[in-house]
Each structure stands twice: as C-alpha cells, then as structure tokens.
Amino acid sequence: MRILVNEEPRDVAAATLAAVLDELGYGGARVATAVNGDFVPAARRGALHLDEGARVEILAPMQGG
Amino acid sequence: MLFYGTELSSRLMLGTAQYPSPDILAGAVRAARAGVVTVSLRRESAGLRAGQAFWSMIRGLGVPVLPNTAGCHTVKEAVTTAQMAREIFDTDWIKLEVIGESDTLQPDMFALVEAARILTEDGFKVFPYMTEDLVGAERLLQAGCQVLMPWGAPIGSGRGLNNLFGLRALRAHFPDVPLVVDAGIGLPSHAAQAMELGYDAVLINTAVAKAGDPVAMAGAFRLAVEAGLAARSADPMEERDMAVPSTPVLGRAVLA
Numbered sequence: 163m164r165i166l167v168n169e170e171p172r173d174v175a176a177a178t179l180a181a182v183l184d185e186l187g188y189g190g191a192r193v194a195t196a197v198n199g200d201f202v203p204a205a206r207r208g209a210l211h212l213d214e215g216a217r218v219e220i221l222a223p224m225q226g227g
Numbered sequence: 228m229l230f231y232g233t234e235l236s237s238r239l240m241l242g243t244a245q246y247p248s249p250d251i252l253a254g255a256v257r258a259a260r261a262g263v264v265t266v267s268l269r270r271e272s273a274g275l276r277a278g279q280a281f282w283s284m285i286r287g288l289g290v291p292v293l294p295n296t297a298g299c300h301t302v303k304e305a306v307t308t309a310q311m312a313r314e315i316f317d318t319d320w321i322k323l324e325v326i327g328e329s330d331t332l333q334p335d336m337f338a339l340v341e342a343a344r345i346l347t348e349d350g351f352k353v354f355p356y357m358t359e360d361l362v363g364a365e366r367l368l369q370a371g372c373q374v375l376m377p378w379g380a381p382i383g384s385g386r387g388l389n390n391l392f393g394l395r396a397l398r399a400h401f402p403d404v405p406l407v408v409d410a411g412i413g414l415p416s417h418a419a420q421a422m423e424l425g426y427d428a429v430l431i432n433t434a435v436a437k438a439g440d441p442v443a444m445a446g447a448f449r450l451a452v453e454a455g456l457a458a459r460s461a462d463p464m465e466e467r468d469m470a471v472p473s474t475p476v477l478g479r480a481v482l483a
Contacts, residue, residue, distance in 0.1 A: 188271070191276060196311060219270070221269060222276075223282040223316065224269035226267025227243070
C-alpha cells in the first residue's frame with residue numbers, strides 16, 4: 163500500500179497506523195500523529211486502518227517561539 | 228500572578244528557537260531564569276529523531292513548557308496542532324497562533340476566537356497570541372481564555388512596543404486578566420517598558436537567540452523584567468508637559 167508520510171510517498175506492508183509507525187522505524191519515539199488532517203491519539207493508532215493514499219503526519223517536539 | 232492557577236517562577240517567558248546551539252539555548256534559559264519555555268512541533272524523521280533529542284534537553288532544564296501552534300493559518304490546522312501538542316508535551320497549555328497576514332505575521336483575530344472556543348471546550352488552557360484589539364480581547368475572554376498575549380510588534384522585528392496607547396488601554400480595560408506582551412521585543416528596555424505598563428510577563432525569543440551573546444542577553448532581560456516589575460510596584464510619577472523645579476525655590480539666594 164502506498165501512503166504519504168510527512169508528504170513523502172512510502173510503500174508499507176502494515177495496515178494499522180501503529181504497525182506502520184513500527185515498520186517505518188518510529189517505534190518508541192515520542193511522536194504525535196494525524197491522518198488526513200485529523201489528530202489520531204496514541205491510544206487509537208492500533209485500531210486505525212489506513213487506506214491507500216492516506217496522508218499521515220508524524221510530528222515531534224521542536225524548538226519554538 | 229497566576230496563569231490558569233499556576234504561579235510561574237518568573238515573569239520572563241523564553242522561546243527556544245534559532246539559538247546557535249543546544250548548549251547556548253540551555254545557558255540562556257538558565258541565565259534568564261525563565262518561568263516557562265515555548266516549544267513547537269515539526270515533522271520527525273525516523274532516522275534522525277531530532278525531536279527526541281530536543282525533548283530530552285528541554286526536560287533536563289526542568290522548566291514548564293508552553294507549546295505553540297506557530298505557522299498555522301486556519302482554525303483546523305491550529306486545533307489539530309494543539310491536540311497533537313497536548314499529547315506530545317503532556318500539558319493542556321497552548322500558545323494559540325493563527326496567522327492572518329504573512330508579511331507582518333499578524334494574528335487573525337476572527338479565526339483565533341473560533342479556535343480558542345473549540346480548544347477551551349476541549350479542556351485546553353489557551354494563551355492567545357493576539358493584536359492589542361480591545362473588542363477581540365473581550366471575545367477571547369468570552370471564548371474562555373484566562374490569559375491574553377498581545378503583540379508588541381511583528382514577530383522577530385525587534386521594534387518594541389509599537390502601540391503604547393493600545394497596550395495601555397488593554398491593561399486598563401482588563402485589570403485582573405494576566406497580560407503578556409508576546410512578540411516584537413528587541414531590547415531589555417522594551418521588556419522593562421512592558422512591565423512598567425503593568426503587564427504581567429513578557430515572551431522573548433529572537434532578541435535573545437539572535438544576540439551576539441545570547442546567554443548574556445538572557446541575563447540582561449532577566450534584570451529588565453525585574454526592574455520593570457519593581458518600578459510598576461513603586462507607582463511611577465505622572466508625566467506632565469511643563470517643567471517643575473525639583474530643587475526648592477524657597478530660600479534661593481538672589482545673586483543677580
């Protein structure tokens with residue numbers, strides 16, 4: 163399945179958001195996620211199945227003003 | 228001064244962006260004795276994990292964090308960013324930015340009020356980055372904000388307090404609301420001026436981060452905020468147009 167992760171096309175085998183995060187190497191990282199523009203809390207990642215073309219945003223703490 | 232029921236250890240809020248190095252940032256936070264540090268959210272690469280390193284450093288400073296929604300231009304973007312920030316930073320405090328004009332980074336007051344209402348109803352404690360507009364301020368308070376953060380001047384401009392009249396009016400209209408000058412402060416004298424006006428805190432980033440010596444400048448801002456607060460407490464004299472002799476006229480020798 164091809165999805166967009168932080169606007170970059172990625173081919174993934176996993177179906178759920180939680181499994182995709184593991185597959186892409188984010189396991190254990192402190193990140194927040196959104197799919198197709200909507201926030202997905204960590205607790206819901208395991209049940210959220212991604213569709214072909216899904217837009218996934220993976221954000222982390224960063225410097226800010 | 229309580230911000231949503233929390234007393235900060237100082238009236239100086241410090242941004243964490245644009246420092247030459249993490250060590251200099253840490254030194255500046257310590258020299259400023261910052262009461263809170265602002266942070267943000269950006270895309271994370273699985274390989275680099277830059278955000279994880281930054282988060283460890285910030286946690287090590289032991290200063291409360293205020294996440295922002297910098298860069299958001301719509302209600303939807305700001306609300307989603309705030310939700311993501313709450314989970315990552317484990318705080319319901321959010322510095323709400325909804326930018327309406329890209330040259331000045333002026334807040335969109337209409338979208339700001341709408342986003343503030345949505346977030347407040349969702350349990351957030353919103354710190355709105357706003358213009359000094361009195362009507363907008365009233366709407367933000369009605370939307371559930373208990374703190375207001377008017378700009379002094381456009382973000383990163385260092386111009387200081389562009390609209391003294393407006394900032395003074397805001398203070399006078401909302402004597403019991405915690406007010407923070409956010410954005411535009413370039414020098415410690417600007418920060419002292421904000422505190423002398425009766426503002427409860429200032430939020431500084433670029434003026435410290437882009438100084439030749441950020442750590443020394445952070446210390447200078449700490450002193451300025453303390454001086455301004457002390458001056459306000461000491462009840463400054465009234466201005467007047469004409470001169471008044473400060474030395475007594477009575478007993479003056481006639482030598483002409």
